[in-house]
Amino acid sequence: MGLSGWVRAWRYARRRRLDLEILWPSLVAGAISLDDARVRFAIHVYNSPAWLALAPDELTRTLHNLEEPQPRHDSLLVISGEKLLAKEGGKTHGA
Numbered sequence: 001m002g003l004s005g006w007v008r009a010w011r012y013a014r015r016r017r018l019d020l021e022i023l024w025p026s027l028v029a030g031a032i033s034l035d036d037a038r039v040r041f042a043i044h045v046y047n048s049p050a051w052l053a054l055a056p057d058e059l060t061r062t063l064h065n066l067e068e069p070q071p072r073h074d075s076l077l078v079i080s081g082e083k084l085l086a087k088e089g090g091k092t093h094g095a
Helices: 002-032 034-045 056-064
Strands: 077-080 083-086 092-094
Touching: 002 034, 034 056
Parallel strands: none
Antiparallel strands: 077 083, 083 092
């Protein structure tokens, strides 16, 4: 694998990680059920070159093993309805 292949592999791995850290939790939050979120994530995955670069069995295993995400404690902001809740001092600011 040349330098361009290495860079592409790194970029694809980074995109997949961001999908799991950002997209997956947002899909779960807006879905009717966990299965609904899985279907929505699968649609994204099967249209993403970053995911399609994986072996089919690894892709299937990843989709099958998706679980409800745990809340992140390092988030600076949490959006709830129309209010923006800042974690600093528990202050609530209208959005």
